[in-house]
Amino acid sequence: QFAPRVFSGIQPSGGLTLGNYLGAIKRFVGMQDEGGFETVYCMVDLHAITARLLDPSELSHNTRELAAGFIASGIDPAKSILINQSQVPEHAQLAWIFNCVARMGWMSRMTQWKDKSGKNAEAASLGLFAYPALMAADILIYHATHVPVGEDQKQHLELTRDIAAKFNHDYGVEFFPITEPVIEGAATRVMSLRDGSKKMSKSDPSDASRINMTDDADAIAKKIRKAKTDPDALPSEAKGLEDRPEARNLVNIYAGLADMSVDQVLADHGGAQFGQFKPALAELAVEKLAPISSEMARLMDDTAEIDRILAHGAEQARAITAPILARTYEIIGM
Ligand code: ADP
Ligand code: NA
Numbered sequence: 001q002f003a004p005r006v007f008s009g010i011q012p013s014g015g016l017t018l019g020n021y022l023g024a025i026k027r028f029v030g031m032q033d034e035g036g037f038e039t040v041y042c043m044v045d046l047h048a049i050t051a052r053l054l055d056p057s058e059l060s061h062n063t064r065e066l067a068a069g070f071i072a073s074g075i076d077p078a079k080s081i082l083i084n085q086s087q088v089p090e091h092a093q094l095a096w097i098f099n100c101v102a103r104m105g106w107m108s109r110m111t112q113w114k115d116k117s118g119k120n121a122e123a124a125s126l127g128l129f130a131y132p133a134l135m136a137a138d139i140l141i142y143h144a145t146h147v148p149v150g151e152d153q154k155q156h157l158e159l160t161r162d163i164a165a166k167f168n169h170d171y172g173v174e175f176f177p178i179t180e181p182v183i184e185g186a187a188t189r190v191m192s193l194r195d196g197s198k199k200m201s202k203s204d205p206s207d208a209s210r211i212n213m214t215d216d217a218d219a220i221a222k223k224i225r226k227a228k229t230d231p232d233a234l235p236s237e238a239k240g241l242e243d244r245p246e247a248r249n250l251v252n253i254y255a256g257l258a259d260m261s262v263d264q265v266l267a268d269h270g271g272a273q274f275g276q277f278k279p280a281l282a283e284l285a286v287e288k289l290a291p292i293s294s295e296m297a298r299l300m301d302d303t304a305e306i307d308r309i310l311a312h313g314a315e316q317a318r319a320i321t322a323p324i325l326a327r328t329y330e331i332i333g334m
Contacts, residue, residue, distance in 0.1 A: 001174070001177075002143050002145050002177040003038065003143075003145075004036055004037045004038070004145050004146065005037060005038045005039075005040065005142055005143060005144045005145055005146070006028075006031050006032075006037045006038070006039045006040065006144060006145075006146045006147070006148065006182075007040045007041075007042070007138065007139050007142045007144035007147055008024060008027075008028055008041060008042070008147050008148050008149060009041070009042035009043065009044040009047070009085065009135075009138055010024060010025075010042075010043065010044065010066060010070075011043075011044050011045075011047045011048040011202075011203070012043050012044075012045050012048045012059060012062035012063040012065075012066045013047075013048040013051065013054070013062065013202060013203050014062065014202035014203055014205065015062070015065065015202055015212045015213065015214055016065075016066060016069040016202060016212065016213035016214075017190075017200050017201065017202045017210050017211060017212060017213065018190055018200060018210075018211035018212075018213070018253065018285075018289070019150065019187075019189075019190035019199065019200040019201065019202075020150075020202065020213075021073065021213060021289075021292075022185065022187035022188075022190055022253065022256035022257070023149070023150030023151070023152075023185075023187060023188050023189065023190060024148060024149060024150055025069070025070065025073045025075070026073070026185070026256070027148035027182060027184060027185065028041050028070070028073075028075060028080075028148055029073060029074040029075060030148075031146070031148055031182070032074075032075060032076065032079050032080045033074075033079075037146065038081075039079070039080040039081070040080065040081040040083065040142055040144070040317065040320075041070060041075055041080050041081070041082055041083075042082075042083050042084070042085050042138065043063045043066045043067060043070075043083070043084045043085060043310075044085045044135075044138065045059060045063050045084055045085050045086050046085050046086055046091065046092060046134060047085070047131060047134065047135070048062065048063075049127065050125055050127040050128040050131050051116060051125075051128060051203060063084055064300065064303050064306045064307070065214070065296065065300060067082065067084070067299075067306050067309065067310060068295075068296045068299035068300050068306060069213050069292070069296055070082060071295075071299060071306075071309075072292045072293075072295035072296040072299060073213075073292055077309045077312070077313065081313050081316045081317050082309060082310065082313040083310060083313040083314050083316075083317045084310050084313075084314070085138065087310065087311070087313075087314035088141075088314050088317045088318055088321055090141050090318070090321035090322060090324070090325040091134065091137055091138050091141055091321070092134070092137070093325055094137035094140065094141045094324075094325055094328060095130070095133055095134040095136075095137035097137075097167075097328060097332065098133040098134075098136050098137050098140075098163050098167075099130055099133050101133075101163050101166050101167050101170070102132075102133045102136075102159070102162075102163055102166075106159060106162060107129055107130070107132065107133070107159075110132055110155060110156065110159065111155060112131075112132075112152070112155070112156070113128065113129060113131070113132075116128060117129070132156045132159045132160075133159075133163065135156050135159075135160065136156075136159060136160040136163045136164070139160055139179055140160065140163070140164055140176045140177075140179070141320075141321045141324055141325065142317075142320055142321065142324070143176065143177050143320075143324060144177070144179055145177050145179060145180060146179065146180050146182050147160075147179055147180070147181055147182060148182040148183075148184070149181060149182070149183060150183070150188050150189060150190075151183055151188040151189040152189065152199060153181070153183075154181060154183060157179065157181040160179055161178050161179060163176075164176035164177065164178055164179065165178060171331050171332070173331055175327070175328070175331060185255075185256055186252045186255035186256050186260070186261060186262050186265075187252045187253055187255065187256030187257075189252075190249065190252065190253060190256075191245065191246075191249040192204075192207050192209055192210065193209035193210070193211070193223060193224070193226070193227040193228065193249075194207065194208075194209040194227070194228050195228070196228065196245030196246040196248075196249055197245060209223055209226065209227065210223075211223050211224075211285070211289075213289065213292060213293055213296065214293050214296060214297070215289070215293060216290065216293060217286045217290045220282065220285050220286050220289055220290070221282040221285075221286060224250075224278055224281055224282040224285060225278055225279075225282065227246070227250060227278065228246045229246050229247060229250065229274045229278075230244055230246060230247055232244070232247070233270075233271055233272060233273050234247065234251065234266060234269050234270050234271065234272050234273075234274075234277055235266060235270055236266055236267070236270030236271065237263060237266055237270070238262045238263055238266065240266075241262070247274075250274075250277070250278070250281060251265050251266065251269075253281065253285070254269075254277075254280075254281050254284060257284050257285060257288045257289075258284060
């Protein structure tokens with residue numbers, strides 16, 4: 001009933017990280033190139049102001065740089081629709097409807113809300129609380145059937161399914177698809193290189209160990225050299241990584257970059273000390289990431305071209321979203 005369509009987004013809340021690349025962008029490119037899907041990829045700038053209101057020039061810079069990161073990583077505007085969320089107003093319009101479909105209790109149970117609002121929920125923005133309803137709208141305004149994301153977004157995708165199901169049930173329609181999350185690969189949750197219990201995130205400015213997609217070869221190698229590890233050698237199979245979060249993280253990163261399974265990486269590197277494994281990982285990371293960072297810099301020399309690509313993407317997107325919003329309003333009686 002629903003044509004196979006992929007939607008996913010990234011917040012321009014800071015610079016892209018290795019976590020975004022391995023957990024999300026590599027899959028975006030994969031699903032674009034596999035064929036069989038129409039693909040829509042988005043800079044979600046409306047989401048980027050939920051945690052704090054960014055400086056306006058910082059937000060517009062981040063949005064363009066994120067677009068450059070998508071394109072430099074292999075998202076082709078001729079094959080995928082590439083957009084900035086605020087340029088396609090139907091996202092926010094459907095989000096309002098979903099604010100009225102979603103229940104306070106559902107939203108209160110979101111672990112990201114609990115983590116990000118922390119001990120001072122009273123001071124958090126209403127937008128941070130409503131964030132997952134906007135995310136559901138981002139997806140469902142395209143009738144997207146598949147959403148590639150990192151592990152941290154799993155709960156938000158379950159909420160998206162709940163919202164679609166409640167809307168369909170309450171209005172007696174089969175209008176919104178029940179979207180499938182696509183959480184695949186060895187590196188669906190890349191951890192901080194200085195603390196194996198924390199996710200690597202662009203939204204955590206205090207973490208200097210974070211590998212940024214704009215880092216040059218020296219910076220990448222240095223951060224890997226300094227990554228926290230334990231004194232033991234690598235095991236020969238994945239089971240041996242169970243209680244070793246830092247070691248597991250570095251092996252996952254290697255596997256993600258090399259398109260290998262963790263077991264394949266350990267078949268090659270089992271028995272190695274970190275003194276040997278880290279240089280191998282650094283070399284691989286530089287080989288894969290340095291060309292992306294230099295292509296991003298080249299694209300950022302012509303931001304007018306990026307703006308043109310996003311304006312064209314918004315036009316293509318609205319050809320999909322405007323009729324879906326119109327039909328939604330009709331169903332509701334608006
Ligand atoms: P961030 O937390 O870095 O601000 P976003 O919330 O913008 O990232 O998420 C963009 C995409 O990147 C999502 O699909 C998310 O699951 C994925 N992602 C973010 N951080 C990581 C990570 N450390 N490991 C794997 N995937 C991640
Ligand atoms: Na996130």
